[in-house]
Amino acid sequence: MTKPTIPTPRRLSLLTDYGIIWTTIALFVLLAITTEAFLSPANLRNILDQQSLLLIAGAAMTLTLIGGNFDISISASFINAGIATALTVNATGNHLLGLAAGLGIGTLYGVVNGAVVAWVRVNSFIATLATSFVFYGVGFLLSDRSIIRIKDTAFSEIARGRFLGLTNATWIAVVVVGLFWFTLSRTRFGRHVFATGGAAEAARLAGVRVKLISVVTFVLVGAAAGLAGALSASRTLTAQPSDDFGFVFAVLAAVIVGGTSIAGGDGAVWRTVFGALFIALIINGFNLRQIDPIIQRLIHGGLIVAAVAADNWTKSKRT
Amino acid sequence: MNPHAELRGVTKKFGGAVALNSVDVNIEAGAIHALVGENGAGKSTLGKIITGVHTPDSGQLLVNGSQVAFKTPRDALALGITLVAQELSLVPQLSAAENIFLGIEHLRGPVIDHAATRTRFDELVEEYGIEVPPDQVVSRLSVADQQKVEILRSLARDASLIVMDEPTARLSSSEAHNLRTTVRKLSGKGVTVIYISHFLDEVLAISDRVTIMRDGTVVRTTPTDTESRSSLIEGIVGRSLETVFPPRQAPELAAPAVLSVRGLERTGAFEDVSFEIRAGEIVTLAGLVGSGRTELVRVLFGADPPTGGSIDLNGLPYQPRSPRQAIRAGVAMVPESRSTQGLLPLLPVRINITLAHLSKFVAPGGVVRANQESSAAERISQAVGLTGATIETRTAQLSGGNQQKALFGRWLVSRPRLFIADEPTRGVDVGAKRGIYNLLVELASQGIAILLVSSELEEVLGLAHRIIVMSGGRIVGELAGEQASEKDVMTLAFGASAA
Numbered sequence: 014m015t016k017p018t019i020p021t022p023r024r025l026s027l028l029t030d031y032g033i034i035w036t037t038i039a040l041f042v043l044l045a046i047t048t049e050a051f052l053s054p055a056n057l058r059n060i061l062d063q064q065s066l067l068l069i070a071g072a073a074m075t076l077t078l079i080g081g082n083f084d085i086s087i088s089a090s091f092i093n094a095g096i097a098t099a100l101t102v103n104a105t106g107n108h109l110l111g112l113a114a115g116l117g118i119g120t121l122y123g124v125v126n127g128a129v130v131a132w133v134r135v136n137s138f139i140a141t142l143a144t145s146f147v148f149y150g151v152g153f154l155l156s157d158r159s160i161i162r163i164k165d166t167a168f169s170e171i172a173r174g175r176f177l178g179l180t181n182a183t184w185i186a187v188v189v190v191g192l193f194w195f196t197l198s199r200t201r202f203g204r205h206v207f208a209t210g211g212a213a214e215a216a217r218l219a220g221v222r223v224k225l226i227s228v229v230t231f232v233l234v235g236a237a238a239g240l241a242g243a244l245s246a247s248r249t250l251t252a253q254p255s256d257d258f259g260f261v262f263a264v265l266a267a268v269i270v271g272g273t274s275i276a277g278g279d280g281a282v283w284r285t286v287f288g289a290l291f292i293a294l295i296i297n298g299f300n301l302r303q304i305d306p307i308i309q310r311l312i313h314g315g316l317i318v319a320a321v322a323a324d325n326w327t328k329s330k331r332t
Numbered sequence: 333m334n335p336h337a338e339l340r341g342v343t344k345k346f347g348g349a350v351a352l353n354s355v356d357v358n359i360e361a362g363a364i365h366a367l368v369g370e371n372g373a374g375k376s377t378l379g380k381i382i383t384g385v386h387t388p389d390s391g392q393l394l395v396n397g398s399q400v401a402f403k404t405p406r407d408a409l410a411l412g413i414t415l416v417a418q419e420l421s422l423v424p425q426l427s428a429a430e431n432i433f434l435g436i437e438h439l440r441g442p443v444i445d446h447a448a449t450r451t452r453f454d455e456l457v458e459e460y461g462i463e464v465p466p467d468q469v470v471s472r473l474s475v476a477d478q479q480k481v482e483i484l485r486s487l488a489r490d491a492s493l494i495v496m497d498e499p500t501a502r503l504s505s506s507e508a509h510n511l512r513t514t515v516r517k518l519s520g521k522g523v524t525v526i527y528i529s530h531f532l533d534e535v536l537a538i539s540d541r542v543t544i545m546r547d548g549t550v551v552r553t554t555p556t557d558t559e560s561r562s563s564l565i566e567g568i569v570g571r572s573l574e575t576v577f578p579p580r581q582a583p584e585l586a587a588p589a590v591l592s593v594r595g596l597e598r599t600g601a602f603e604d605v606s607f608e609i610r611a612g613e614i615v616t617l618a619g620l621v622g623s624g625r626t627e628l629v630r631v632l633f634g635a636d637p638p639t640g641g642s643i644d645l646n647g648l649p650y651q652p653r654s655p656r657q658a659i660r661a662g663v664a665m666v667p668e669s670r671s672t673q674g675l676l677p678l679l680p681v682r683i684n685i686t687l688a689h690l691s692k693f694v695a696p697g698g699v700v701r702a703n704q705e706s707s708a709a710e711r712i713s714q715a716v717g718l719t720g721a722t723i724e725t726r727t728a729q730l731s732g733g734n735q736q737k738a739l740f741g742r743w744l745v746s747r748p749r750l751f752i753a754d755e756p757t758r759g760v761d762v763g764a765k766r767g768i769y770n771l772l773v774e775l776a777s778q779g780i781a782i783l784l785v786s787s788e789l790e791e792v793l794g795l796a797h798r799i800i801v802m803s804g805g806r807i808v809g810e811l812a813g814e815q816a817s818e819k820d821v822m823t824l825a826f827g828a829s830a831a
Binding site for chain 1: 633635654655656658659660665667672673674675676677678679683687688690691694697698699700702742
């Protein structure tokens, strides 16, 4: 009890709180100096376009994590949304209806996840791992286990069309990230997400509807993954069932490397943006220097461990 | 007598804050040496320096006459010095004996030698007379027994000096009594005990010597029998306290009942509870730990559902199905546990204060009006007397008293009709206690009905207009605040017939 108030030295907190910004900038400068093709506008545009789908889901996943939950099933939502979009576009020829189908199936999956976690009270990691397999199964059934090709090639414009030099997918990501940033940092809902993940019982006793808040974060991340899946279908004009966890892994990596706490209650959407860019720059640098892609996986995994270790270290310093 | 441990001119800073300023203390071997002072006076820091948790910035630490420089608690342990902290550090899934010998297991080859472990356990129990069930899983033990396990763990490592930081803060009064017996036994066996406590009566009853600390310095170290309760308080706060409690203002006789409870029950927790609280009245719920008081107020706040009975609030039926509904009906509650039920530790004071009434600062569309919110938080933190922190300080960094004030502030954003406080002064220092008492009396004078749960008798007696005593989940008596004595309350609480 007799612990005196310890003011965090300003300089240290600037270093640790914003570490991901400094490291990302440092990496950018390093690549700009050492790697010839890096600074070309085409390469930079490419990086942004490649990260757009991940950022859409990652911004939403940031809220889920801050609210104290994981959602492993967004890979399934992503894949199924692509299938639903492809099927709908082929069946109706309506592009917007196709997007809506992808967004809708992701939202629906989010509701299912939220219900299982909040009301059936299954640990979110296990619950969404379990629903992942259910959703993967649905994907195989919907697609009849085969690759679906979108016949209407104009549909690719939705993701690949350009505005002011950047792809539409990039612009959609900018808007979605902006929305989630604003929601988390400025609205009552965002405040309640922090409270729910920081101390659920305390939040409940302060009148926060903690279950509803958790459910909404699942719905949002499901919808975002659905949108990302629909855009992916637009980008490739194909959709294919699989049970690959690659997408959620990349999204979680961006959120965690950015510095959002896996314990809940702490984090920010801008962190996820920098986390995603940091990883993207590393991979881009490797590609430009033609380093074995297998090495990228080692780096990816190592970064997550390093990020969580850094989070633990700063936590132990400040409480 | 040779000092067991000796601090000479020890200074310790955290960032810019001076926790200890050139402190000199002698700890005599085999004595029970108490440390008293307000929160932030430096007691725990001193204890942590002796046990190697913190290293001093300057000054010397001597153990058995020779200078030492502990870098880790492990270094201190090597010289038989251990800390029993406020937050216990046991492995909940392991048994008492397994915890005691964790890290120093008796092995036969690679396997744990259960027979030898048991023999050593029995020896320890025999030698110090501290008994715990060896095979019980620690999470199933009471807090008091868990503390004994911690002490036995120290003794199993041949501890000769044990620092205890607020060991009785979480114990019921009978458990605290047992702990004091244990501490005396340790002292009788030649173990030196440094005893950090907020409870002055306890310090007076148990310790041989006492050091009073204030603002990181030693006020004085004296034999305990030369001190009294009032002399200790005077030393701690640096001025004499006429009376700790603000004057009570009698509620108007004609004041309407704000809360009226009839035949309320929650199976397994309490039953047949009926009482009223009028506007401006302070009612305290007294009783032993486990008498059903916390369970009762949780039902009143909508945190748990009742299984029978009815409640009226301001003359209207009141059936809160969640704390959210209770808050909307004008009920506020400062819960029993600050750390797990009250605070959002990672978030700043501002967010902790406005959390329950954020709607007041929200524009259409759910956007928080940052300026309005900040100015309200600023105003309230001043009203509750939050000191030494800004509204952007994370609450985890506040002292216990300031944390509690922030939680009180949460319910002042919008004026409640019924204010429930469950053990609001637990673990806070004398000065902050007084601040909280003033707040409660102030709220009552504004016509708010106050329901206070407290295990501190002087608080129960000093604040209440009316005292309701609970025992075994029932109301066993009601006393007028002004006339009741400690004995009256305890007689009822222990279930003996009052007649």
